[in-house]
Amino acid sequence: MFKKILIANRGEIAVRIIRACREMGIQTVAVYSEADRDAIHTDLADEAVCIGSPKPKDSYLNEKNIISAAVLTGAEAIHPGFGFLSENSKFAEMCKECNIVFIGPDAEVIDKMGNKSNARKIMANAGVPIIRGSEGVVKDEIDGLKIADDIGYPVMIKASAGGGGRGIRIVRNREDFINEFRTAKSEAKIAFGDDDMYIEKFIENPxxxxxxxxxxxxxxxxxxxxxxxxxxxxxxxxxxxxxxxxxxxxxxxxxxxxxxxxxxxxxxxxxxxxxxxxxxxxxxxxxxxxxxxxxxxxxxxxxxxxxxxxxxxxxxxxxxxxxxxxxxxxxxxxxxxxxxxxxxxxxxxxxxxxxxxxxxxxxxxxxxxxxxxxxxxxxxxxxxxxxxxxxxxxxxxxxxxxxxxxxxxxxxxxxxxxxxxxxxxxxxxxxxxxxxxxxxxxxxxxx
CATH class of the missing domain: 3.30.470.20 (ATP-grasp fold, B domain)
Structure with a gap:
């Protein structure tokens, strides 16, 4: 069992993980941004390390600073909680390369399931029911329009790398498709740095x-x-x-x-x-x-x-x-x-x-x-x-x-x-x- 775990997160989930560790007799390291200097998770943990400015990219999304904090404090594992780096395969791989255990699945698995269009293929092959949709990533709005016409409206346009409700549009008729596709694609690029899209039949009132x-x-x-x-x-x-x-x-x-x-x-x-x-x-x-x-x-x-x-x-x-x-x-x-x-x-x-x-x-x-x-x-x-x-x-x-x-x-x-x-x-x-x-x-x- 680990002797020390670093929690690469903030707020209530950081507190939740610290509580579990304390009950298991495991020491904890909290990381925090300058905006969270007085946050409660920094007091509850056994140690706390500042990892950057308030901007998430400079702190809770800063892989190098978090890895450095783990090495500095002798943490054997990192729990990412949810959000931030929790589904970041690059970070999971970095942990492995530094002989730090990432408390979650392997980087390869995160990659496979993080790409929604790829995940659909895997699930179909495993006999898990999937909604009728595009085979892989949709090339552009014209290709998407053909697929939507074939599937039948309403359809849902979704970002392959999406989550949290972003990069999603429901289209109920052909006339709206191209504009909605472009909007969803632009939103996905901003939110995830990846504008690959796929299309599936929209299930009414599920x-x-x-x-x-x-x-x-x-x-x-x-x-x-x-x-x-x-x-x-x-x-x-x-x-x-x-x-x-x-x-x-x-x-x-x-x-x-x-x-x-x-x-x-x-x-x-x-x-x-x-x-x-x-x-x-x-x-x-x-x-x-x-x-x-x-x-x-x-x-x-x-x-x-x-x-x-x-x-x-x-x-x-x-x-x-x-x-x-x-x-x-x-x-x-x-x-x-x-x-x-x-x-x-x-x-x-x-x-x-x-x-x-x-x-x-x-x-x-x-x-x-x-x-x-x-x-x-x-x-x-x-x-x-x-x-x-x-x-x-x-x-x-x-x-x-x-x-x-x-x-x-x-x-x-x-x-x-x-x-x-x-x-x-x-x-x-x-x-x-x-x-x-x-x-x-x-x-x-x-x-």
């Missing part, structure tokens, strides 16, 4: 259901149930729940087995997530694979009792999985609300500033993964997420009632937050009856 998998270095792969991530705004997840309210045992088994096939097809190791679209007829289709820990991983932990971050660390250190598929039981219901510093009344504009007062919710079945405190200055340089509020109940109804209660106790003054917006979702009749899909926010709130 649910976004993802399966958590764990895979060790000895061929053992298991799935830990699913998360329903259908509550999204502009392809960005807002609220997640586990299990999916409409899931059956047979469907879970079929989707879970498909997720395992997907992982084995690329010799996947560590924690990962296979994302599917689930249509109204219970047909499911591979969407993408996330080769890292997910923001919403706590709800899987709540319904399985398995600490996913600890499992990541154990796998990376060479340990075998101690759990088999038969050991995994889904019990109860969990919901996660992403609490962001943003103003819903102004188009969810980010709201950086100083937290003047904060009161954290608590009580039975309530978990808060966060990195905020009274007097904390939220920097404008990074994602606006302040915390993740997670609740557990024996039933979905109990979990909803508990989340309402917890949101009512969560007080943040000094900046705008989306707490009230979450409360509105939890009181929506369609949500209460689980009549939801990825268009829920737009249809119910016009956003």
């Amino acid at each position: 649910r976004h259901v993802e399966f958590q998998i764990l895979a060790d270095n000895y061929g053992n792969t298991v799935y830990l149930g699913e998360r329903d991530c259908s509550i999204q705004r502009r392809n960005q997840k807002i609220l997640e729940e586990a299990p999916c309210p409409i899931m059956t045992e047979e469907l879970r088994r079929n989707m879970g087995n498909a997720a395992v096939r997907a992982a084995r097809a690329v010799n996947y190791k560590n924690a990962g997530t296979i994302e599917f679209l689930l249509d109204k007829d219970f047909n499911f289709y591979f969407m993408e694979m996330n080769t890292r820990i997910q923001v919403e991983h706590p709800i899987t932990e709540m319904v399985t009792g398995i600490d996913l971050v600890k499992e990541q660390i154990k796998i990376a250190s060479g340990e075998k999985l101690e759990i088999s598929q038969d050991d995994i039981k889904i019990q109860g219901h969990a919901i996660e609300c992403r609490i962001n510093a943003e103003d819903p009344a102004r188009g969810f504009m980010p709201s950086p500033g100083t937290i003047e007062l904060v009161h954290m919710p608590g009580g039975l079945g309530v978990r808060l993964d966060g990195a905020i405190y009274q007097g904390y200055k939220i920097p404008p340089n990074y994602d606006s997420m302040l915390a993740k509020l997670i609740v557990y109940g024996k039933t979905r109804n109990e979990a909803i009632n508990r989340m309402r209660r917890a949101l009512g106790e969560f007080i943040v003054e000094g900046v705008k937050t989306n707490i009230e917006f979450h409360y509105n979702i939890l009181n929506n009749d369609k949500f209460l009856s689980s009549d939801i899909d990825t268009g829920f926010i737009n249809k119910e709130f016009g956003l």
Whole structure:
């Protein structure tokens, strides 16, 4: 087992990883930008190293500075968390060359699954259902128009190197295709430095259901149930729940087995997530694979009792999985609300500033993964997420009632937050009856 791990991230995920390491008796090294000098993860870790200016490219995306910090402090492994360098194959390879363990899959696997068009081919060959679409990268808008005409509208234009809802356009008719293709391609170039695009049939009103998998270095792969991530705004997840309210045992088994096939097809190791679209007829289709820990991983932990971050660390250190598929039981219901510093009344504009007062919710079945405190200055340089509020109940109804209660106790003054917006979702009749899909926010709130 590792004696010291460097966490190449910030905010609540850095705190989450430090907590797991502390429980395992592992020392931690925090890295921080000049804007995060007073961030809580720097105090919780055993050591902290400044790696650059507030700009992400100079700090949390600066591979050389992070590797240097690991070498300087004697860290044997680096946990990348999510975002930043977590799915950067070049960084994973750099770690390997410096004899530092990257807590995640191999660089080759990140490359294979990071390119969405290539991933589709691999999944099709592995017998995982895929949505009808282009064979590989689309050359240009004229080639794309021919493919879209053949597939039939509506279609979705997507960036091959995409993620986070960027580089995506839904096109419902032929007349709009070329303009939307050019716009998506330009957005992808800016966001990812890669403007390769692919096209697939757009599934109307699907649910976004993802399966958590764990895979060790000895061929053992298991799935830990699913998360329903259908509550999204502009392809960005807002609220997640586990299990999916409409899931059956047979469907879970079929989707879970498909997720395992997907992982084995690329010799996947560590924690990962296979994302599917689930249509109204219970047909499911591979969407993408996330080769890292997910923001919403706590709800899987709540319904399985398995600490996913600890499992990541154990796998990376060479340990075998101690759990088999038969050991995994889904019990109860969990919901996660992403609490962001943003103003819903102004188009969810980010709201950086100083937290003047904060009161954290608590009580039975309530978990808060966060990195905020009274007097904390939220920097404008990074994602606006302040915390993740997670609740557990024996039933979905109990979990909803508990989340309402917890949101009512969560007080943040000094900046705008989306707490009230979450409360509105939890009181929506369609949500209460689980009549939801990825268009829920737009249809119910016009956003």
